[in-house]
Amino acid sequence: MQYRNNFNSTMLDKELFSAIVKEKEERGYYNLPFKDTTAFKEYAATVKQNNVVVIGIGGSTLGTYAIYQFLKHSKELTKELFFLETTDPIDIQSKMKNIDVEDTLFIVISKSGTTLETVALFKYVNSLVKCDKHNTVVITENDSKLNTYAQANGMKMFEIPKNVGGRFSVLSAVGLLPLAIVGIDIDTLLRGAKNVHDSFFEESDLEQNDDSLSIKKRVLKKARFFAEYKNSFNINVVFSYSSRLEGFNKWYIQLWGESLGKLDINSTHQGLTPVGIIGPVDQHSFLQLIIEGRRDKTVTFIKVNDFHCDLSVPDITLKGLEELDYINNIKFSSLINEQADATIEAICSLNDIPCDVMNIDDISEYSIAGLMYEYELLTSLTAKLLQINCYNQPGVESGKKILKEKLLKGQ
Amino acid sequence: MQYRNNFNSTMLDKELFSAIVKEKEERGYYNLPFKDTTAFKEYAATVKQNNVVVIGIGGSTLGTYAIYQFLKHSKELTKELFFLETTDPIDIQSKMKNIDVEDTLFIVISKSGTTLETVALFKYVNSLVKCDKHNTVVITENDSKLNTYAQANGMKMFEIPKNVGGRFSVLSAVGLLPLAIVGIDIDTLLRGAKNVHDSFFEESDLEQNDDSLSIKKRVLKKARFFAEYKNSFNINVVFSYSSRLEGFNKWYIQLWGESLGKLDINSTHQGLTPVGIIGPVDQHSFLQLIIEGRRDKTVTFIKVNDFHCDLSVPDITLKGLEELDYINNIKFSSLINEQADATIEAICSLNDIPCDVMNIDDISEYSIAGLMYEYELLTSLTAKLLQINCYNQPGVESGKKILKEKLLKGQ
Numbered sequence: 083m084q085y086r087n088n089f090n091s092t093m094l095d096k097e098l099f100s101a102i103v104k105e106k107e108e109r110g111y112y113n114l115p116f117k118d119t120t121a122f123k124e125y126a127a128t129v130k131q132n133n134v135v136v137i138g139i140g141g142s143t144l145g146t147y148a149i150y151q152f153l154k155h156s157k158e159l160t161k162e163l164f165f166l167e168t169t170d171p172i173d174i175q176s177k178m179k180n181i182d183v184e185d186t187l188f189i190v191i192s193k194s195g196t197t198l199e200t201v202a203l204f205k206y207v208n209s210l211v212k213c214d215k216h217n218t219v220v221i222t223e224n225d226s227k228l229n230t231y232a233q234a235n236g237m238k239m240f241e242i243p244k245n246v247g248g249r250f251s252v253l254s255a256v257g258l259l260p261l262a263i264v265g266i267d268i269d270t271l272l273r274g275a276k277n278v279h280d281s282f283f284e285e286s287d288l289e290q291n292d293d294s295l296s297i298k299k300r301v302l303k304k305a306r307f308f309a310e311y312k313n314s315f316n317i318n319v320v321f322s323y324s325s326r327l328e329g330f331n332k333w334y335i336q337l338w339g340e341s342l343g344k345l346d347i348n349s350t351h352q353g354l355t356p357v358g359i360i361g362p363v364d365q366h367s368f369l370q371l372i373i374e375g376r377r378d379k380t381v382t383f384i385k386v387n388d389f390h391c392d393l394s395v396p397d398i399t400l401k402g403l404e405e406l407d408y409i410n411n412i413k414f415s416s417l418i419n420e421q422a423d424a425t426i427e428a429i430c431s432l433n434d435i436p437c438d439v440m441n442i443d444d445i446s447e448y449s450i451a452g453l454m455y456e457y458e459l460l461t462s463l464t465a466k467l468l469q470i471n472c473y474n475q476p477g478v479e480s481g482k483k484i485l486k487e488k489l490l491k492g493q
Numbered sequence: 494m495q496y497r498n499n500f501n502s503t504m505l506d507k508e509l510f511s512a513i514v515k516e517k518e519e520r521g522y523y524n525l526p527f528k529d530t531t532a533f534k535e536y537a538a539t540v541k542q543n544n545v546v547v548i549g550i551g552g553s554t555l556g557t558y559a560i561y562q563f564l565k566h567s568k569e570l571t572k573e574l575f576f577l578e579t580t581d582p583i584d585i586q587s588k589m590k591n592i593d594v595e596d597t598l599f600i601v602i603s604k605s606g607t608t609l610e611t612v613a614l615f616k617y618v619n620s621l622v623k624c625d626k627h628n629t630v631v632i633t634e635n636d637s638k639l640n641t642y643a644q645a646n647g648m649k650m651f652e653i654p655k656n657v658g659g660r661f662s663v664l665s666a667v668g669l670l671p672l673a674i675v676g677i678d679i680d681t682l683l684r685g686a687k688n689v690h691d692s693f694f695e696e697s698d699l700e701q702n703d704d705s706l707s708i709k710k711r712v713l714k715k716a717r718f719f720a721e722y723k724n725s726f727n728i729n730v731v732f733s734y735s736s737r738l739e740g741f742n743k744w745y746i747q748l749w750g751e752s753l754g755k756l757d758i759n760s761t762h763q764g765l766t767p768v769g770i771i772g773p774v775d776q777h778s779f780l781q782l783i784i785e786g787r788r789d790k791t792v793t794f795i796k797v798n799d800f801h802c803d804l805s806v807p808d809i810t811l812k813g814l815e816e817l818d819y820i821n822n823i824k825f826s827s828l829i830n831e832q833a834d835a836t837i838e839a840i841c842s843l844n845d846i847p848c849d850v851m852n853i854d855d856i857s858e859y860s861i862a863g864l865m866y867e868y869e870l871l872t873s874l875t876a877k878l879l880q881i882n883c884y885n886q887p888g889v890e891s892g893k894k895i896l897k898e899k900l901l902k903g904q
Contacts, residue, residue, distance in 0.1 A: 140777025155587040168774050169832065171802040171825035172856065173736040176566040199773060201817045202806045202828065209807035230813030248777075316789055317728065317766055325584040336778035343782025353786020355728055357768065362610060363579050365889060366551025366659075367747035371754025373888030375764020378727055391582040395613045396620035402641030406612045408901050414582035417613065420903075421580065424896035431891070445583065477784030478776060480842070485835035490819050492831075 092310070093467065095302050101466050102459075103283070109473065110243045111250035111458060115276035119258060119268050125238065126262040131187040131217065132161055136260050137207065138191035139167045139199045141248020142221075144333040146257045149450055151329035153266060156390060156445040160265040166203045174206065183211040188218045189260050193242050193251070195226025198485070221255045247473045249337050250458055253451070267447050274451035282459055300438075301460045307436065308354060308380070309467035315436060317379040318354050319372065323361040323422040324386045326445060331358025334457060341461045343477070344470040352468050362421045372429065381429060381437040384453070385422050388444040389415040503721070504878065506713050512877050513870075514694070520884065521654045522661035522869060526687035530669060530679050536649065537673040542598040542628065543572055547671050548618065549602035550578045550610045552659020553632075555744040557668045560861055562740035564677060567801060567856045571676040577614045585617065594622040599629045600671050604653050604662070606637025609896070632666050658884045660748050661869055664862070678858050685862035693870055711849075712871045718847065719765060719791070720878035726847060728790040729765050730783065734772040734833040735797045737856060742769025745868060752872045754888070755881035763879050773832045783840065792840060792848040795864070796833050799855040800826040 093101065106112040136143055143165050150163050164181060166174065188207060192200045207213060213235075220232040220239045232239040240255035242248075251257070253275055258268045281297040295303065308318065320334055338356035346352045357379075359368045372379060395417065397410045409417065429435050442449040465472030504512065517523040547554055554576050561574050575592060577585065599618060603611045618624060624646075631643040631650045643650040651666035653659075662668070664686055669679045692708040706714065719729065731745050749767035757763045768790075770779045783790060806828065808821045820828065840846050853860040876883030 139774060144778070155583050168736050168771075169825050169829045170736040171800050171804040171829070172566050174825060175802065175804060196814065196817060198817065198820065201811070201814055202820050202825070205807050205809045205811065205821070206804075206825075208809050208811070227813045227816070231811050234812040316787060325579050325581040332778075339779045339782035339786075340777075343784075343786030345785050351785060351787050353782050353789075355766075355768065355782065355786070355789070357766065360579075363550060365892065366751075367555070367743075368750045369892070370886045370888040371750035371764050371766065373754070373891075374756050374762060375750075375754030375766070376727060376762050378764075378766070389582050391586065393582040393586060393617070396616050398616045398619050400612070400616065400619070400642050401645040402638045403607065403612055405638070406607060406609065408897075408904055409609065409613050410616070412900065412903075414580050414585060414613070414617075417900075418580045418582070420899050421892075421896055424899060425892045427895050428892035475781045477781040480784075481776065481780070481836045481839035484838050485832055486819075488831050488835060489823065489828075492823075493819055 092306075095306075098302065098305075098463060098466060102462060105462065105466075106283075108245060109250075109462075110245035111247070111253070112279070114246070114253035115272045115279050115455065117253065117258070117272065119262070119272065121240070122255065122258045122262045122268060125219070125259065129161075129187050129263050131185050133164065133181055133186040134161050134189065134260055134263050135164045135166055135181060135186050135207075136189045136191060137166045137200055137203050139197060140336065141251055142191035142193070142197075142200070142256060143167050144249070144329075144336050145252025145454065146260050148329035148333040148454070149252065149257060149261055149266065149271070149447075150264070152326045152450045153445065153447065155326075157265065161263060163260060163264045166207070167199065169199055169202060174203070178210065183207070186211075186217065187263065188213060189221060190218065190228065191221040191256055192226070192228050193223055193248050195222045195228030198482075219259070221259060249340055250473070252333070252454060270447040271451040274446075274448035275455035277448075278452045278455040278459070297456060301456060301463055304438065305460055305463035305467055308464050311380075311436070312352065312354060312468065315378055315380045316353075316355060317357055319357045319359060319368075319379050319381045320384065321359050321361055321364070321381055321425075322384040323418055324384075324389070325360055325363075326386070327384060328358075328360055330450070330453065331360065333454070334358055337457060337461055340475050341465055341472045342468065342470065344468075347469045352470055354464070361425065362418060365421065365425060369425065372435065373432070377434055379435065381435060383422060383426055383437065383439045385419055385439065385441045386445060387441050390444060391415055503717075506717075509713065509716075509874060509877060513873060516873065516877075517694075519656060520661075520873075521656035522658070522664070523690070525657070525664035526683045526690050526866065528664065528669070528683065530673070530683065532651070533666065533669045533673045533679060536630070536670065540572075540598055540674050542596050544575065544592055544597040545572050545600065545671055545674050546575045546577055546592060546597055546618075547600045547602060548577045548611055548614050549600075550608060551747065552662055553602035553604070553608075553611070553667055554578050555660070555740075555747050556663025556865065557671050559740035559744040559865070560663070560668060560672055560677065560682070560858075561675070563737045563856065563861045564858065566737075568676065572674060574671060574675045577618070578610065580610050580613060585614070589621065594618070597622075597628065598674065599624060600632060601629065601639065602632040602667055603637070603639050604634055604659050606633045606639030609893075630670070632670060660751055661884070663744070663865060681858040682862040685857075685859035686866035688859075689863045689866040689870070708867060712867060712874055715849065716871055716874035716878055719875050722791075722847070723763065723765060723879065726789055726791045727764075727766060728768055730768045730770060730779075730790050730792045731795065732770050732772055732775070732792055732836075733795040734829055735795075735800070736771055736774075737797070738795060739771055741861070741864065742771065744865070745769055748868060748872055751886050752876055752883045753879065753881065755876075755879075757880045759880075763881055765875070772836065773829060776832065776836060780836065783846065784843070788845055790846065792846060794833060794837055794848065794850045796830055796850065796852050797856060798852050801855060802826055
C-alpha cells in the first residue's frame, strides 16, 4: 500500500513555540517593543499646532484610537487628537466643523500609500487649508506613492516597515508618532509590550506547573483552546468592564477577524468571530444571549484593577428608593468591579461556557500596551494552529477591484 | 399504540401572521405608532434648559441614542442630549465635566424603577445639583418606586406601559420625550413606524408574487430564513454604510441578542448572535472574515439613498498620487454608496453567503423609525418561529442577585 496524507496533527507547545520564534525572524511586529523612539519624540517636540488629525483607516487608526481613548481622561494631554477615516459625508462635515484647520497638524497614514479613503479625505483637507511641510507629515512604506508625494513637497515621512502589517502596527510610527505628539509616554508603552515579549520569549517555564499561569503559558493554552474548539465555539466575546476599553474592543475585532478569517492550507474556510462588549452597559444587552443562548461563545473578561479615581455613590437617600441605600458610599470603581465579578460568577456557575478573566493593573500606558501585545501574540499563535496565514487579507481585494471599475466607468 | 409528541413543525406564513396578530393584542409595542404625542410636545415646549441628560441604561437609552445620533448633524436641534449610563468612574467624570448642571434637564428612566446603575448615577447627580421638579422628570412604570420618589418630590412623571419591554420602548415616552425636547419631529417618527405597521398588518398581499418584496413579505421571508438556518448561520451581521447608523447598530445588537438568546419550549439553548459593523471603515476590518471565513454568517446591508449632502472629493491632483485622480469630483455620498455596491457585488458573487440589502431613503425621522419598527417586527417573527419568549430576559437575574449579595455583605 502507498499512503499519502495531508492530515496535520496538532502541534505540541514546544513545536508551536519554535514556529513562532522562527516567524519572529521575518515578521516585524514582534520586535517593535525594542524600537528607538528618539525620532518620534524629537519631532513631537517641534509640533506647534494644538490639534492633531490622523487621516487613515483600519490598521492606520484603530490601535492609536484604542490607546488614546483608554488614556485621554486620565492624563494631562497637551493636544487633542481627531481621526478622519470614513467617506460618510456627514461624518466628515461634522468632524471638520469642530477643528480649526489653521491650528492643526495632519498626519496622513497609509501603508500602501494609495488607500482610497485616505487619499480622498486628504484631497478634501487640501481644499480647506494649504497642506505643506509645516502642517503635514506622512507615515507610509518607503517606496509608496504617498512617499513620492511627501518628497515632492518636502514633507517629513516616517516609515512603516514592509514586514509590519497594518493591524499589527500600533507600536510602529503609525501609533507612536501621533501618541507622542499629544503627550502620551511612548517609552512606557514600549516597556509594557516588552514585558509581555520577554515573558513569552525568554522565560523557560513551559514545564512548570502552577495555578497562576504565566503570560507564556496562558497565551499558549488559550490559542490551543480557540483552535481546537473552533467549530463548537466559533464566537469569541471580549467583555471589557470599562468604557475606556471601547477602542481596544474595536482594535481587537479587526485584529482577530481579519487575521483569522482565512482559507487554511486545505482551502477550507476558517474563521473565529470576534465580539466586543462593554460592562456594565452590555449586561443590559448582550449578556442575556451569553447566559441562555446557544453554547457557541467563549468569553474573556477584562477588568481594570485600579481606576485611580475616588468618585463614590454619595450617601443620599431618595424617598421611595430607600431599598437601594446599600450602594451608598461605594466607590464607582469598586461597584463596576463588583458588577464584573457577579457576572463572572453567574457565567462560571453554568459550567458550560468557556471563560477567562484578565485583570489589568490600571489606566496606564504600561497596561494597555501589554494587553495589546499579548493579544497580538495570541492571534499569531491561534493562526499557526489553524494553519492559516495570519498577516494577509486577500478577501478584500475583489471588492476594491469592482469599486475601481465602477468609478472609472462613471467618469 | 399511544403516541405523544412535542415536535413542532414550522408554521406556515398565514399561521405565523395570525400568531403575531394575536400577540399584538397583549404586547404594547406594536401599537406605539398610534400614540398621542400631545403631552410630550407640551412638556417639551416648557423646557428652558439648554442641555438634556438622560440617566438610564440598556433599553432606556439605546433607541433614543440611535435616533439622536442618526439625525443630530442633519437637523437644526435646539438642545444637546447626553447619556449617563455606566458606572465607569472615568466615564462619569469626563461626561459631567462638559455639562453645565445648572442649565440641564435630567430625565431619569428606569422601567422597573430600581435599576442599580440608574439610581447610583442619579444619586451622584444629586450631589452636584439640587434635583427638583424644575430640572428633573421621570419615566417609569406606574407603580414603581421611582414613581413614588417622583410623586414625593412633585416631579412630572411619564409612564412606560407594563406591556412595553425596555428594548421595544423607543417609540414610547422613553424615546419620544427626550427626542421631542431636543427638537426632533416625533410625529414624523411615528408616521415612519406607522407606514411599516400598516404595510405589515393591513396589506393582504401574502399570495401575490412580485420581485420587489413588500415589507410584509420580506420580514416573513427573512424571519423564516433566520429560524430555519439558525444552526448553519448562527451569526447575523448588519453592515451599515453610514457612520450615522452606529447607534442603530448598537440598538439592533440589544434587540436581537436579548430577545432571541433564550431557552426554547424544549429547554434548548437558542440564540442568534448579532454583529453590527460600519462601512466603509469595517471593509478594513471585519470584511475579510466575511469573505474568507467560515460560512456561519448572514449579512444585511443597509444603505442610505440620499445623504442630503453635496460634499465632493475636490478636483485636486497630488504629485505622485495621480493614479487616484479618478475619484476627483465624485460626491462623497456617491462614493460611499459605490463602495457599498462593490462590497455587495463581491459577497454576492461568492454565492454561499446569504445576504440582503435594505435601502433607506434618507437621513430623516421617517426613515429611521421605519427601519427600527421593521426590525422589531422581524425580531418578534423570528422569536415565534424559534418558539421562544421574545420579551423577557431571565438570564440576567442571577448576576443581579449575586451582586446584591456581594454589596450587602460588603456593608
